[in-house]
Amino acid sequence: xxxxxxxxxxxxxxxxxxxxxxxxxxxxxxxxxxxxxxxxxxxxxxxxxxxxxxxxxxxxxxxxxxxxxxxxxxxxxxxxxxxxxxxxxxxxxxxxxxxxxxxxxxxxxxxxxxxxxxxxxxxxxxxxxxxxxxxxxxxxxxxxxxxxxxxxxxxxxxxxxxxxxxxxxxxxxxxxxxxxxxxxxxxxxxxxxxxxxxxxxxxxxxxxxxxxxxxxxxxxxxxxxxxxxxxxxxxxxxxxxxxxxxxxxxxxxxxxxxxxxxxxxxxxxxxxxxxxxxxxxxxxxxxxxxxxxxxxxxxxxxxxxxxxxxxxxxxxxxxxxxxxxxxxxxxxxxxxxxxxxxxxxxxxxxxxxxxxxxxxxxxxx
Amino acid sequence: xxxxxxxxxxxxxxxxxxxxxxxxxxxxxxxxxxxxxxxxxxxxxxxxxxxxxxxxxxxxxxxxxxxxxxxxxxxxxxxxxxxxxxxxxxxxxxxxxxxxxxxxxxxxxxxxxxxxxxxxxxxxxxxxxxxxxxxxxxxxxxxxxxxxxxxxxxxxxxxxxxxxxxxxxxxxxxxxxxxxxxxxxxxxxxxxxxxxxxxxxxxxxxxxxxxxxxxxxxxxxxxxxxxxxxxxxxxxxxxxxxxxxxxxxxxxxxxxxxxxxxxxxxxxxxxxxxxxxxxxxxxxxxxxxxxxxxxxxxxxxxxxxxxxxxxxxxxxxxxxxxxxxxxxxxxxxxxxxxxxxxxxxxxxxxxxxxxxxxxxxxxxxxxxxxxxxxxxxxxxxxxxxxxxxxxxxxxxxxxxxxxxxxxxxxxxxxxxxxxxxxxxxxxxxxxxxxxxxxxxxxxxxxxxxxxxxxxxxxxxxxxxxxxxxxxxxxxxxxxxxxxxxxxxxxxxxxxxxxxxxxxxxxxxxxxxxxxxxxxxx
Numbered sequence: 001x002x003x004x005x006x007x008x009x010x011x012x013x014x015x016x017x018x019x020x021x022x023x024x025x026x027x028x029x030x031x032x033x034x035x036x037x038x039x040x041x042x043x044x045x046x047x048x049x050x051x052x053x054x055x056x057x058x059x060x061x062x063x064x065x066x067x068x069x070x071x072x073x074x075x076x077x078x079x080x081x082x083x084x085x086x087x088x089x090x091x092x093x094x095x096x097x098x099x100x101x102x103x104x105x106x107x108x109x110x111x112x113x114x115x116x117x118x119x120x121x122x123x124x125x126x127x128x129x130x131x132x133x134x135x136x137x138x139x140x141x142x143x144x145x146x147x148x149x150x151x152x153x154x155x156x157x158x159x160x161x162x163x164x165x166x167x168x169x170x171x172x173x174x175x176x177x178x179x180x181x182x183x184x185x186x187x188x189x190x191x192x193x194x195x196x197x198x199x200x201x202x203x204x205x206x207x208x209x210x211x212x213x214x215x216x217x218x219x220x221x222x223x224x225x226x227x228x229x230x231x232x233x234x235x236x237x238x239x240x241x242x243x244x245x246x247x248x249x250x251x252x253x254x255x256x257x258x259x260x261x262x263x264x265x266x267x268x269x270x271x272x273x274x275x276x277x278x279x280x281x282x283x284x285x286x287x288x289x290x291x292x293x294x295x296x297x298x299x300x301x302x303x304x305x306x307x308x309x310x311x312x313x314x315x316x317x318x319x320x321x322x323x324x325x326x327x328x329x330x331x332x333x334x335x336x337x338x339x340x341x342x343x344x345x346x347x348x349x350x351x352x353x354x355x356x357x358x359x360x361x362x363x364x365x
Numbered sequence: 366x367x368x369x370x371x372x373x374x375x376x377x378x379x380x381x382x383x384x385x386x387x388x389x390x391x392x393x394x395x396x397x398x399x400x401x402x403x404x405x406x407x408x409x410x411x412x413x414x415x416x417x418x419x420x421x422x423x424x425x426x427x428x429x430x431x432x433x434x435x436x437x438x439x440x441x442x443x444x445x446x447x448x449x450x451x452x453x454x455x456x457x458x459x460x461x462x463x464x465x466x467x468x469x470x471x472x473x474x475x476x477x478x479x480x481x482x483x484x485x486x487x488x489x490x491x492x493x494x495x496x497x498x499x500x501x502x503x504x505x506x507x508x509x510x511x512x513x514x515x516x517x518x519x520x521x522x523x524x525x526x527x528x529x530x531x532x533x534x535x536x537x538x539x540x541x542x543x544x545x546x547x548x549x550x551x552x553x554x555x556x557x558x559x560x561x562x563x564x565x566x567x568x569x570x571x572x573x574x575x576x577x578x579x580x581x582x583x584x585x586x587x588x589x590x591x592x593x594x595x596x597x598x599x600x601x602x603x604x605x606x607x608x609x610x611x612x613x614x615x616x617x618x619x620x621x622x623x624x625x626x627x628x629x630x631x632x633x634x635x636x637x638x639x640x641x642x643x644x645x646x647x648x649x650x651x652x653x654x655x656x657x658x659x660x661x662x663x664x665x666x667x668x669x670x671x672x673x674x675x676x677x678x679x680x681x682x683x684x685x686x687x688x689x690x691x692x693x694x695x696x697x698x699x700x701x702x703x704x705x706x707x708x709x710x711x712x713x714x715x716x717x718x719x720x721x722x723x724x725x726x727x728x729x730x731x732x733x734x735x736x737x738x739x740x741x742x743x744x745x746x747x748x749x750x751x752x753x754x755x756x757x758x759x760x761x762x763x764x765x766x767x768x769x770x771x772x773x774x775x776x777x778x779x780x781x782x783x784x785x786x787x788x789x790x791x792x793x794x795x796x797x798x799x800x801x802x803x804x805x806x807x808x809x810x811x812x813x814x815x816x817x818x819x820x821x822x823x824x825x826x827x828x829x830x831x832x833x834x835x836x837x838x839x840x841x842x843x844x845x846x847x848x849x850x851x852x853x854x855x856x857x858x859x860x861x862x863x864x865x866x867x868x869x870x871x872x873x874x875x876x877x878x879x880x881x882x883x884x885x886x
Binding site: 222223224227228231234235237240241242243244245 | 729
């Protein structure tokens with residue numbers, strides 16, 4: 001049929017992109033006088049070489065799955081939600097309020113309510129830009145970016161005000177009670193006789209992320225709402241012909257997107273920090289954009305891309321440690337190169353690959 | 366006429382254009398297979414073929430948009446490679462595209478010199494172009510006001526600017542791609558006069574069209590393309606529309622529609638004083654009124670852009686309006702929540718939109734996803750309140766594909782991989798199978814191959830005979846005349862006149878389309 005086989009589309013093209021990205025990063029490492037192969041080795045060892053490293057990798061990947069799914073859902077309705085960062089930040093308030101409001105007897109009871117708290121706050125933060133887009137035509141890219149700043153300011157205001165822990169100088173809430181502690185990988189795996197690092201922050205939110213990925217797939221390709229979201233995203237004019245309300249789709253899609261971004265605070269605020277701090281999102285909202293791009297807005301691709309970006313994040317920290325010549329900024333450059341190659345320069349690889357397949361096919365006929 | 370001299374020129378030694386063995390593939394699709402063609406200097410050569418036959422690809426190769434995989438181009442007997450459109454212009458080839466490539470807010474003069482300026486300062490170029498334009502206008506009946514901006518010109522005049530642009534660049538060979546699609550019959554007639562003038566001055570013209578009547582009226586020779594191959598090249602005088610149609614499709618085609626007299630019932634659609642403003646506040650419908658009865662086809666004729674699209678959009682629930690629309694004595698909401706497509710469908714209105722690729726289909730959706738589009742709330746497509754029943758939709762689509770002979774009959778192919786005719790059949794199957802009280806159809810056969818046209822016309826007439834009301838909008842006068850029982854002609858947002866089809870003719874309708882007031886016979 002047309003273009004390239006599915007496997008090449010999903011695996012081969014991203015793989016070539018990655019190789020190119022690593023080659024370019026290697027030149028950067030070489031330019032500052034370090035051995036690029038050593039650098040790659042340290043990164044991979046740091047990300048996968050120990051259960052501690054793996055725990056961190058999967059912990060970061062959990063964040064990226066949430067934010068990647070958030071971007072992807074909106075993208076299916078052709079809405080570019082840049083506001084994952086702000087939606088995730090504000091969702092932390094929801095988690096903190098829910099967890100601090102009661103003395104929870106068990107995490108399994110606290111978790112569903114925390115999920116609701118995070119989802120409602122994340123969705124609420126996406127609702128205003130969505131409403132402005134749907135009713136007033138204000139561009140969602142602009143408004144969601146603005147809401148990232150407003151969200152950051154709101155966090156600062158609350159954490160220096162009513163949510164502040166009076167016993168510290170820092171802008172943070174008081175610690176959560178032990179009843180809201182989410183089981184970590186160590187705690188879950190130990191009874192099964194599997195030793196896993198105690199220090200790694202990986203917790204059961206990872207399963208929630210996988211569940212969300214499956215849920216997004218189900219929503220988009222099995223439900224009527226998903227059908228309408230995809231139709232609207234493909235052609236607004238055709239959606240109008242079919243009687244699909246643009247206002248309804250824009251707002252519902254953004255609510256879902258915001259709620260997904262909000263799930264990040266389950267992993268970070270409830271699962272790792274166990275208190276609300278000011279800048280806990282740490283750019284995961286933006287990484288989600290790259291993850292969604294690389295994952296081609298498909299939940300399965302997003303899980304794979306999130307794992308890769310989790311490795312990059314954790315491996316990057318390890319690299320800082322092992323190679324003093326490499327600075328934090330240098331790690332950012334490497335990560336940015338990978339985003340550039342896998343996201344923005346996708347067509348650079350895709351076109352030659354398509355041509356190659358065309359030639360191969362012609363040779364066979 | 367000067368017919369003898371034209372035929373004499375056909376035997377000239379060096380043809381203006383000669384193509385030898387042109388081959389071009391897109392992936393697995395062979396758009397042009399080993400095509401050879403000679404066009405003599407000073408003739409009008411027609412190229413006909415169904416959509417997707419490869420006409421546009423061949424002309425794009427000649428104009429340098431595509432590079433042929435194999436084959437050679439000879440211009441005036443000399444081998445001329447044409448890697449890009451600059452080379453085509455240098456070789457004296459000009460092209461008038463179906464969709465004009467003009468800068469809307471530039472004047473005629475500015476458009477003519479665009480890309481052909483003589484230097485950094487515009488004044489000398491403009492002065493020169495003005496002089497050339499005056500000469501050309503006198504020579505070829507190509508009058509246009511050089512200082513008018515394009516957006517203030519009629520479509521016919523805009524087309525003249527395109528021709529002037531090519532002539533200003535010293536084109537000796539002019540390719541026209543579907544030039545009459547947007548013209549009134551009288552504008553088209555004027556265009557053909559211009560083309561004949563150009564031919565008589567020794568220019569060579571290639572006319573791409575799917576209208577066989579134009580081929581018969583305007584060309585000296587004609588080539589027929591089918592599935593990427595040149596199946597015949599004949600002198601126009603030696604052929605007939607029937608023969609050409611057969612060559613295009615590869616089998617006998619019925620050019621007229623067989624239909625019984627209408628058995629009209631009660632009024633289904635009643636429109637009173639309908640007014641629509643566009644987003645810029647311009648009134649596009651200026652108070653129109655008409656009725657459609659059960660068992661009849663009302664044709665809406667008119668040049669594109671005179672309010673027909675807006676009429677369909679209002680009735681189909683895409684645009685809001687003021688006035689009154691009643692369906693089976695039920696007043697429709699024309700604004701607000703219940704004026705959307707879903708509410709219209711619930712009232713028994715089905716709508717085959719004019720632009721199926723933009724409105725009627727989601728091109729990246731698979732056929733089965735498109736086959737329930739707009740009816741996705743129908744309980745028979747739901748598994749439970751949350752999920753759609755994809756299996757049921759697939760089975761339903763397979764049946765539709767069989768009944769409407771949609772090829773290839775694979776519901777899992779995306780809409781964009783079907784031909785124009787089969788895309789239209791997907792939309793038509795979806796809308797007709799709903800068994801609506803009234804079917805709105807816009808341009809049912811635009812971009813559809815002749816074989817499918819026959820089928821689509823039969824389906825529309827069959828629905829009429831089943832006692833349904835049909836509102837047909839088409840810019841093809843032939844289609845209106847052969848399908849509809851009554852004709853209303855729209856001009857400038859109004860109904861300029863209404864006629865019984867059997868009691869009118871093309872000439873009278875043409876005058877109405879041009880905005881003339883004609884007393885009913």
